Amino acid sequence: MEYSILAESFKKMESTRKRLELTQFLVELFEKTPHEVISKITYLLQGKLRPDFEGIEIGIAEKLAIKAISKSSGIAIKKIEEEYVKGGDLGHAAAIILEQKTQTTFLMENITVERVYETLFKIAKLEGSGSQDMKIKYISSLLNDANPLEASFILKILLGTLRLGVAENTVMDALAIAYSGSKENRKILENAYNVSSDLGKVAETIATKGIEGIEKFQIKLFSPIRPMLADRVKSEKEVIEKMGKEFAIEYKLDGERVQIHIENEKIELFSRSLEKISNYYPDIIEKIPKIIQA
Structure with a gap:
């Protein structure tokens, strides 16, 4: 596509x-x-690239994005930064800069949704030595083949500034x-x-x-369930007006709301925002098997 x-x-x-x-x-x-x-x-x-609970983050730093724009356009970093300051939107600034592009790519490839997605996924997975240079290479390769509007939204997704x-x-x-x-x-x-x-x-x-x-969707281990969130009201009367005559009440406790998913030796914890937080609570992971046995 x-x-x-x-x-x-x-x-x-x-x-x-x-x-x-x-x-x-x-x-x-x-x-x-x-x-x-x-x-x-x-x-x-x-x-996003995947659901929140898979923990795949796209975000890149603005400085890195500016370097990629410069590499693709042949325009100095300082000029790109000046354009960014004018409007406060790097995606929009990139569109303006790329309209002034001084470098021409003769063997341009089509920009498809599949290509953009797969490239963003590669960028999200990069880490360690040399990863910053590789990110610049991947981003600039997309920008080389993108028109200004396409480039603008590629960068907004990368920077986490897409506001639709x-x-x-x-x-x-x-x-x-x-x-x-x-x-x-x-x-x-x-x-x-x-x-x-x-x-x-x-x-x-x-x-x-x-x-x-x-209709066949069911609860599945290690895919967290979205939490039910409460609405605030100002009085007991308002509760009755909203809920009707029959309803259940439970205490609201302090602390973190955590989902625990267990299958054999595998244990995963998920936060209220559906992020995987198992690594943050090794002490809880250690105690869960004993609690379950009890």
Whole structure:
């Protein structure tokens, strides 16, 4: 799938904060998206490469991004920094700089969603000696073949500054409309998302297997469940008004809300924000088998 289609959709989404318009732009995007790319598109919409619990971070430093822009454009770092200061958005600055590009690549390759995604994934996985130079190489290779608009959004994803105003519920509304013909099916998608915490997987499933596939989602070990969060109210009367006459109450305890997933010798802990935190609590990991036996 051509990355230009995604970049144009991002541009439309940035131009509005109206939920109905955002939903319509998403529906149009999903209808153009091949099934094998839908999960990648869904992650990129959120500025991610994978679900949170897999812990794959894209983010790069601004200085490194500026070096990559300079390498691709042939324009001095100082001039790029000046353009960045003017607007405060490095993605936008890159688009302006690349319009003034002094270097021409004759053997340009097409920028596809697949290529962008795979390159970003390689960048996210790089670490250790020489990794900074490799990141610059990968980023500049994309920018060499990208038009200014495409480059702008590649950098916004890399820097974690993509602001489309698209909430998860809006994405699910659009998926329901695009692949089932009815927004009413959003609740079924929401249940699947709640038990999987993986919106990309939800998108791929409804695109390839329809609502029947979504209805088969179940809780799975080592895929954390999204936590139920409370709404604040000001009085007991308001609780009754919101909940009705019959409801259960439990104490709110101080401390961290942690999910514990266990299978044989494997133990993983997940935070309220669905991040894997097993390495932070070795003492808890050590005691869990004894507690379970008890």
